[in-house]
Structure formats: structure tokens, C-alpha cells
Amino acid sequence: MLKFVGRRTLYMVPTLLAISVVIFVVINLPPGDYVTSLVAELRGQGQVVSMERERGLRELYGLNRPLWEQYVAWVSDLLRGDLGRSFDLQQPVAEVIRERLPITVALAGVTLLFTWIVAFPIGVYAAVKQYSIGDYLATTFGFLGLAIPNFLLALLLMTVSVQYFGYVPEGLCSPEYCDASWNLGKVLDALKHWWLPVIVIGTAGTAGLIRILRANLLDELRKPYVVAARARGVPKRRLVARYPLRVAMNPFVSTVGWVLPLLLAGDVIVAQILSLPTLGRVFLTSLQQQDMYLAGSILMIYSLLTVIGTMISDLLLAWLDPRVRLGYQ
Numbered sequence: 001m002l003k004f005v006g007r008r009t010l011y012m013v014p015t016l017l018a019i020s021v022v023i024f025v026v027i028n029l030p031p032g033d034y035v036t037s038l039v040a041e042l043r044g045q046g047q048v049v050s051m052e053r054e055r056g057l058r059e060l061y062g063l064n065r066p067l068w069e070q071y072v073a074w075v076s077d078l079l080r081g082d083l084g085r086s087f088d089l090q091q092p093v094a095e096v097i098r099e100r101l102p103i104t105v106a107l108a109g110v111t112l113l114f115t116w117i118v119a120f121p122i123g124v125y126a127a128v129k130q131y132s133i134g135d136y137l138a139t140t141f142g143f144l145g146l147a148i149p150n151f152l153l154a155l156l157l158m159t160v161s162v163q164y165f166g167y168v169p170e171g172l173c174s175p176e177y178c179d180a181s182w183n184l185g186k187v188l189d190a191l192k193h194w195w196l197p198v199i200v201i202g203t204a205g206t207a208g209l210i211r212i213l214r215a216n217l218l219d220e221l222r223k224p225y226v227v228a229a230r231a232r233g234v235p236k237r238r239l240v241a242r243y244p245l246r247v248a249m250n251p252f253v254s255t256v257g258w259v260l261p262l263l264l265a266g267d268v269i270v271a272q273i274l275s276l277p278t279l280g281r282v283f284l285t286s287l288q289q290q291d292m293y294l295a296g297s298i299l300m301i302y303s304l305l306t307v308i309g310t311m312i313s314d315l316l317l318a319w320l321d322p323r324v325r326l327g328y329q
Helices: 002-027 034-044 051-060 067-079 093-128 133-147 150-165 184-221 224-231 236-242 244-248 250-254 256-265 268-274 279-288 292-320 322-328
Strands: none
Touching: 002 067, 002 292, 034 051, 067 292, 093 133, 093 184, 093 236, 093 279, 093 292, 133 184, 150 184, 150 268, 184 244, 184 250, 184 268, 224 236, 236 244, 244 250, 250 292, 268 279, 279 292
């Protein structure tokens, strides 16, 4: 197992290097650069921007160099822990991410817990009680959860909140509680604001995991060892919990690697609608302004989380399933 961890750690280096190349190329695919967007904005405000000033701005931001030189400089700074400076916000990228990352990770973590807590019992019940009313309801919820876009669900729930609860749940806290110390009032205010983004972001993942767990558990329940155990008189609840459910849990564990980055990146449009102070809004703005250092650094963080999460998923899967553990050995 130690050899596996060491080998996967070594693989992370060329993987992240290849990802950085793809990120830099994709970010620079649209025509123009940040100076192009800035000049268009200034001219839209009625200012006269000469060609000399445009060249000066491009030289100031280092955008007059060839792309390969810009990429080498960016990667070299990343290896030294310097994420660069945001063109649009005029502050270090590390500070921008540091301000938004904790609340983004907290929201993603709460959403992940919500997804597992809801999906696990519903998926098990739908498989054990196949073709029951509860199974049909779970299947319907699964299809609707995957079919309804997050932004549409956010708008619908905002409408319900305004009509039936009398408030608009924008942001993650009320202005009077954002800088206040934690107390009962702040906890209640957080519950008042967090329920909407958690449900909106977590609905698709919950629906998908319900369907996956139901399908895997149904497949295990039909296998000969389960039939033989039932014939020997093993209680159904004990049998399901001890053997088939452990195997059917593999999808839960194997998705840790991509669920958290997906939650972090999946709130981009929802963050705009609900005014969430997360990385999603900053990322969308950086793409619109062609702020390549900020957008590239955020994408690299998502990629790093994906690579690390995938390795953690493999280790948890080996701990849960002896077959995977024997395969590593």
C-alpha cells in the first residue's frame, strides 16, 4: 500500500503539469487578452485610449511576451508559491482566494454531508423495497433532480421563500451578522440562509447517488451468496447490512475524488443568482475579464483537489473492499 501511495504521489507531478498546460491554453483561446477587455471598457465609458497607452498597458501586465514565456513565468511562480497578481482586482491572487476559499470549502462540505445523509437511506430503501411507492418516489426524485438545472431550482426555491416565508435568502448571512461573533442569533441566521444553496447545489448529486446505490444494491441482492444466506435463515436486515451494502457503498467512496471539486466548481451560476461570497463568482468574473492568473490559479486549485481526492478515494476503497486491496498487493 505504501508503494501505491508513493507511486500515485509521483504521478501527481506530471499530471498537474499537463493540466497546467491545458488550463493556460484554454484560458488564452478567446481572442484578445485582459488589456483588450480593459480598453474596450474604457472606450465604452467615453475615454480615448491611444495605441501607445494600450501597448504600455500590455507591457505593464507582461502580456506583450510570447505565450510560452508567459506560461513558463506563471508555472515558475506557482512552484514558488506565488499565484501572481489579479489584473482586474489589483491585488495578489493568494489574498483573493484566501478570502473566498474557507466559505467555499465549508459550503461544499455541508452540501456533501447533505448529499450522503439524504442519498444513503433513500437509496437503500428503494433497493430493499423495490417497486414500492417509496421506490417509485425515489426514482421520480432521481430523474427530476438530474433533469432540473441548478439555476432554475434556485429561482423556484427563491420564489417559494419570498411567497411563503417573506424573505429573500441571498448570501450566506444577514449584513448585521456577517462580522459578528458566533451566538445563537448568528446560528439561526446561518440556517436561514444556508438551506437554499445546500439544497440547490446538492440536489443533482443526491439524485445521482440514489440511483447508483439503488442499482448496485439491487445487483448484489440477486447474487447467489445472498440467496444462499437467505435460505440458511440469515435475517434480511443483518444480511443486507453486512455484505451487499458494503459492496454497494463503493460508489459513495469512489466519488469522493470528484464530488468535492464538482461542488466547488458547480456553484458558479448558482453563486451569481444567490449572491454567494464563494470562489464561483470570482472565477466567473475572472473568465469574463480574461484575468488569466486569477482564473488559472482557481482552476489549478480545483485540479489539485481532484487529483488528491482521487487518491483518497482509492485508499478508502481499498480499506472498504478487500478485492481492491488484494489488487493493489
